[in-house]
Amino acid sequence: MRYPFADRVKMVKSSAVRELLSVIQRGDVISFAGGLPSEEFFPVQDVKKAYDRVFASGPKAMQYGLTEGYTPLRDLISEKMGRKGIESKTENILLTTGSQQAIDLFSRIMISPGDTVLTENPTYLAALQVFQSYEANVVPVEGDQEGMDPEDLEAKMKKLRPKFVYVVPTFSNPEGKVWSEERRKQLVELAHKYNVIIFEDDPYGEIQFHEDETYTPLAVMDEEGTHVLYTSTFSKTVVPALRTGWVTGPFQVIRMMAQAKQSADLHSSSLDQQALYYLMEDFDLESHIRTLRKEYYKRMLIMQDYLKGLNDPNLSWTEPKGGMFLFLKLEESINTTAVLMQAVENGVAYVPGAPFYVGNPQENTMRLNYTHSTPDKLKLGMDRLAQVLSRLKKPSDEPIIF
Numbered sequence: 001m002r003y004p005f006a007d008r009v010k011m012v013k014s015s016a017v018r019e020l021l022s023v024i025q026r027g028d029v030i031s032f033a034g035g036l037p038s039e040e041f042f043p044v045q046d047v048k049k050a051y052d053r054v055f056a057s058g059p060k061a062m063q064y065g066l067t068e069g070y071t072p073l074r075d076l077i078s079e080k081m082g083r084k085g086i087e088s089k090t091e092n093i094l095l096t097t098g099s100q101q102a103i104d105l106f107s108r109i110m111i112s113p114g115d116t117v118l119t120e121n122p123t124y125l126a127a128l129q130v131f132q133s134y135e136a137n138v139v140p141v142e143g144d145q146e147g148m149d150p151e152d153l154e155a156k157m158k159k160l161r162p163k164f165v166y167v168v169p170t171f172s173n174p175e176g177k178v179w180s181e182e183r184r185k186q187l188v189e190l191a192h193k194y195n196v197i198i199f200e201d202d203p204y205g206e207i208q209f210h211e212d213e214t215y216t217p218l219a220v221m222d223e224e225g226t227h228v229l230y231t232s233t234f235s236k237t238v239v240p241a242l243r244t245g246w247v248t249g250p251f252q253v254i255r256m257m258a259q260a261k262q263s264a265d266l267h268s269s270s271l272d273q274q275a276l277y278y279l280m281e282d283f284d285l286e287s288h289i290r291t292l293r294k295e296y297y298k299r300m301l302i303m304q305d306y307l308k309g310l311n312d313p314n315l316s317w318t319e320p321k322g323g324m325f326l327f328l329k330l331e332e333s334i335n336t337t338a339v340l341m342q343a344v345e346n347g348v349a350y351v352p353g354a355p356f357y358v359g360n361p362q363e364n365t366m367r368l369n370y371t372h373s374t375p376d377k378l379k380l381g382m383d384r385l386a387q388v389l390s391r392l393k394k395p396s397d398e399p400i401i402f
Contacts, residue, residue: 008113008135030381033349035173035236035324036372041292042239043283050279054271065270067258069095069246073277077246085220086230088248094258097268099203099233099245104130105257105264106164106199106229106247111136116162120148122327122356122365124173124201127166136163140358145318147183150190157194164197170215171204171323174356174367178215178321188221188228197253198228203245204323206237206289207371209297213321219249226250234276236324237289242272296324296371299378303370306382312389324371327353329364334392336366342391348384 054061068074074093081088096102103126111117113135119128121140131138139160142152147169156162165187169179191198200218208215222228229249234242247257261267279285300320307315307328314331330336337352353365373381 008133029344029347029349030373030377030384031349032368032370032373032381032385033351034372035369037236037240037292037324038295038372038374040374041288041295043279043288046279046283047239047242047275049282050275053278054274057274061274062271065267065273067262067267068093069268070270070273070277073244073273073280074246076277076280077248081230081248084217086217086248087225088219088230092251092254093246093248094254094261095268095273096231096245096247096261097265098235098240098243099201099231099247100126100130101261101264101268102231102245102247102257103127103166103199103201105260106253107131107134107136108260109253109256110163110197116160118153118156118160118162118165119358120167120172121358122174122353122362123166123358124168125355127201128355128358131166138358141165145177147177147179148187150183150186153187154190154194157190157196161194162196164199165191166199166201167218168201168203169218170202171207171320173204173323174325174351174353175318175327176320176323176325177318181216184216184218185221188218191222191227192224196227198222200228200230202230202232203236205232207293207296207324208322209293209300210321211293229253237285237292238276238279242276244268244272244276293322299370299373299375300326302375302378303368303382306379306386310386324369326368326370328366328368329353329362330366330389332364334389335363337363339388339392343385343388346384346388348381348388350385 071090074090074095077093078088078090096105107130111131111134114137116137116139117131118139118141120143128138139156141156142149169184171178187198198218202217205215217230219228219230229247231245231247233245235245248254303326304319307317316329317326320326337354340352343349351367353367354361354363370378
C-alpha cells in the first residue's frame with residue numbers, strides 16, 4: 001500500500017548518528033561516532049538509591065505530573081542557573097525529554113514553512129534535522145574560531161528577518177570551539193537591534209577543561225531576559241537514560257512551549273525527574289563533574305597526541321577546551337562518507353562531517369568522540385583509523401608515520 005503521508009515528511013531525514021549506531025553494534029567496532037559519555041563514571045549506586053527514595057515515598061510518585069515538570073527539581077535548576085549568573089525563576093523553567101525535545105518544541109512554536117533560521121556552519125546535525133522537518137529555510141552565517149562573523153550576521157538579520165538564531169557557543173558540536181566574549185556580546189546586541197530571538201544550546205558547558213577560563217552564557221548577557229532561550233541537559237553529566245533536559249527564557253515563550261508539550265506527551269517522565277531530584281539532593285554532582293572534566297581531558301589529549309604523531313600536514317583540527325569531540329579536516333581528495341564502511345570493516349567508526357553542514361558540505365571532515373572509549377580503546381581505535389587513512393594516500397604522497 002502507498003501510505004498518504006503528510007507533505008512535511010518529505011523534509012524528515014534520518015539521523016546520521018542514529019543510523020550509524022545500529023551498524024557499529026555489530027562486531028568488535030570501537031566507536032568514536034556517538035556523543036556518548038563514559039559508562040565507567042555513571043553513578044549507578046547513587047541513581048539506584050535515588051529511585052529507592054522515589055518508590056519509598058508512596059504510590060503518588062507514580063501519578064501523572066505537571067507538564068512543566070517536577071517543581072522541586074525545577075527549583076534546584078533555578079538555583080543552578082543562578083550560580084551561572086542566569087536569573088531564572090522556577091515558573092520560567094520547562095523540563096523536557098532531553099534538550100533535543102527543547103529544540104523541537106521551540107521550533108514547533110516558532111517556525112512556519114519558509115521561515116528563516118540562522119545557524120553556525122557546521123552545526124549540530126540533529127538541530128538541523130528538526131528545523132528542516134518544520135520546513136524552515138536554514139541559512140548559515142559565516143564565521144571563524146571566534147564565532148559568527150558579526151558583519152555577515154547583521155546583513156542576514158537585516159535582509160532575511162529570521163525567526164531565530166541557533167548557536168552552540170561553548171564547546172560547539174561538532175567543532176568543539178568556544179566563542180569569544182566579544183562575539184557573544186555582538187550577537188546579543190544584534191538580536192536586540194533587530195528583535196531576533198537567540199536559542200542557546202549548552203549541553204557541554206559543564207565539561208570544561210580549564211577552570212581558570214570563563215565562558216559567559218548568552219543568557220547572562222541578555223540583561224533584560226527577553227531575547228535568549230537557554231537549554232541544557234543532565235545527559236552528559238549524570239546519565240543519558242534519565243532523558244532529562246530543561247529550557248529557560250522569557251515566560252511567554254516557555255508558556256507556549258509548555259502548551260506544545262501538552263499535545264506532544266503531556267509531560268516527561270515524572271518518575272525520572274523525582275529520582276533526579278533526590279540524586280541532586282544526596283549526590284555531590286559538582287565533584288562528579290570535576291572527575292569527568294579531568295578524565296575526559298586526559299582522553300582528549302590521548303586522541304590529539306596520536307593525531308599529532310601522524311605528522312600529516314593535510315590534517316587539521318581545533319583543540320577542544322571542553323566538550324566531547326574533535327572535528328578533523330583531512331586532505332580535500334578524501335570523502336569521509338565514502339570511506340566510512342572501510343573504517344567500520346577495520347573495526348572503528350566515526351561520523352562523517354557532511355551532515356553537520358548547511359549546504360556545500362565539506363566532505364573531507366569527520367567528527368570523533370573521545371569521551372566514551374577507555375584510554376586503551378582510544379589508542380587501538382586510532383590505530384585502526386590511521387590504517388584506513390594511510391591506505392587512501394596516493395602513491396606519490398608520503399606515507400603516514402605510525
